[in-house]
Amino acid sequence: MTLQPPAAPQVSAPGDGPAPLRLKLALPLALLAGVALLLALPPYDLWWLSPAGVALLGVATHRRRLRAGFGLGFLAGVVLFFPLLNWTSFAAGWAPWALLSLAEAVYVGLTGLATAWLSPMLDRRRYLWPPLLGLLWVTQEALRDRAPFGGFPWGRLAFSQGDAPSLRLAAYGGAPLVTFAVAAAGGCLAALLWQRPSRRGLGYLAALAALAVAPAALPLAGQGGTTKVVAIVQGNVPRLGLDFNAQRRAVLDNHAKATLQLAAEVKAGTQKQPDLVIWPENSSDIDPLLNQDAAQVIAGAADAIGAPILVGAVLRTDNPADIKNAGILWNPATGPDLDQTYIKQHPVPFAEYMPMRSVARLVSDKVDLVRNMLAGDHTGIIRTAGLTLGDVICFEVAYDGIVRDTVTGGAQILAVQTNNATFNAAEARQQLAMVRLRAVEHGRESLMASTVGVSAFVGTDGAVHDESGFNEASVMVRDMHLDGSRTLATRLGVWPEIAAVALTAVALAGAFLLRRNRRTSGNNGEEKAEAR
Structure with missing residues (x-):
């Protein structure tokens, strides 16, 4: 059935032609x-x-x-x-x-x-x-x-x-x-x-x-012939809500314990030995570069699993009001590799930093709960002994240029570290849809690692593999193909x-x-x- 405009003018100005729908x-x-x-x-x-x-x-x-x-x-x-x-x-x-x-x-x-x-x-x-x-x-x-x-x-x-x-x-x-x-x-x-x-x-x-x-x-872009074993650790948080940050040691311990359990399964021969382990954003809300206890927990997990861990960490600065959202490569035996550290380039306004804070304070008394997150100045290229990872953090997956820059910078697979603990499953699934598009767009196998879910691996055709549930602990291990061919979309930018x-x-x-x-x-x- 077609919608035909009314014969007589309704709201059009003289000379503007036929009328719109009523x-x-x-x-x-x-x-x-x-x-x-x-x-x-x-x-x-x-x-x-x-x-x-x-x-x-x-x-x-x-x-x-x-x-x-x-x-x-x-x-x-x-x-x-x-x-x-x-x-x-x-x-x-x-x-x-x-x-x-x-x-x-x-x-x-x-x-x-x-x-x-x-x-x-x-x-x-x-x-x-x-x-x-x-x-x-x-x-x-x-x-x-x-x-x-x-x-x-x-x-x-x-x-x-x-x-x-x-x-x-x-x-x-x-x-x-x-x-x-x-x-x-x-x-x-x-x-x-x-x-x-x-x-x-x-x-x-x-x-x-x-x-x-x-x-x-x-x-679609062909998959590379080389594969590496990658593990996602979703440690979960003690309870959902903004106050999970007050329990940051428990969150860190959850991810360390899950990694130790994975190491035990590897030793028992029931799980593959990973080449790289991915922890999500905010998996260590305690700065492990300043806090020795946190550093020991992460080092113990890395030594046990015998593979580098990409740790999502909140880093402090000389100014107590400023923080950085980082992905740090933590190697077994040698500890953090500061040359393989990514600082989130696109903090979210009104969530991770507050534009016009004095004006915003007139709108909401929760303004001062938002810390001042400093932006990074380089692309998220993380080089390990086995592979080169393109790291983006949380909402950055929505921005075309940030993801593409990792691929043009040499990323063999894409990783999205995220923390959905203050949101819900709907937000997590919206984010996973973006990961699916990015995997197809750049011909790179991808993954999303979340504190609470949804975590998953994604193929270059956009198919989701080993998807975790929401608000639960989960560990997923998968062989990921490296070096897919570069797509036309990547070249065109x-x-x-x-x-x-x-x-x-x-x-x-x-x-x-x-x-x-x-x-x-x-x-x-x-x-x-x-x-x-």
């Missing part, structure tokens, strides 16, 4: 768009709803005034981001959660505004619906991934496609290409909704099928996204010319009528 229909469509985009993402994983959400918002905002287009997009963004980011309220309370969700919703509002702005172009050439919606969503995500305060890329269309054929597109153009394909599929649906039944509709159906199904036939943003700018400028010509034609028509 507002009483557009409002529920915008709400449904937000619901569809939410349910496409983990933990729901109804990936096929992503194009539907894009289509519903496109139809709702088409031909509307700009402020109405923004309002409908903003409404869809609120429906999407408030439940999606609910886990942020567990640590910092409702105010930061609300502010972050509203800020993210603004970007979806801008997408609605841009769709309304492009209406003259979409009316003239309906076949532009797929590419233009694809470009708009890539551009929206490019902006949201960078601003403000370094951006927050959660909820990208690409992160909803873990089980979809379109995930394979990540190997050819990264997350931006996956987002483009998903939004372009939504554009096909939107064009069908506005198109009267005709042969042209068959073309949109064919394009939709190609975008949704054809990527399944794309080849940011250029596909730059191209999409540039084409979006051209399209917006083209719509400006169409709008100006329409106004000029309308004025000329009025002058001729008066002359007659």
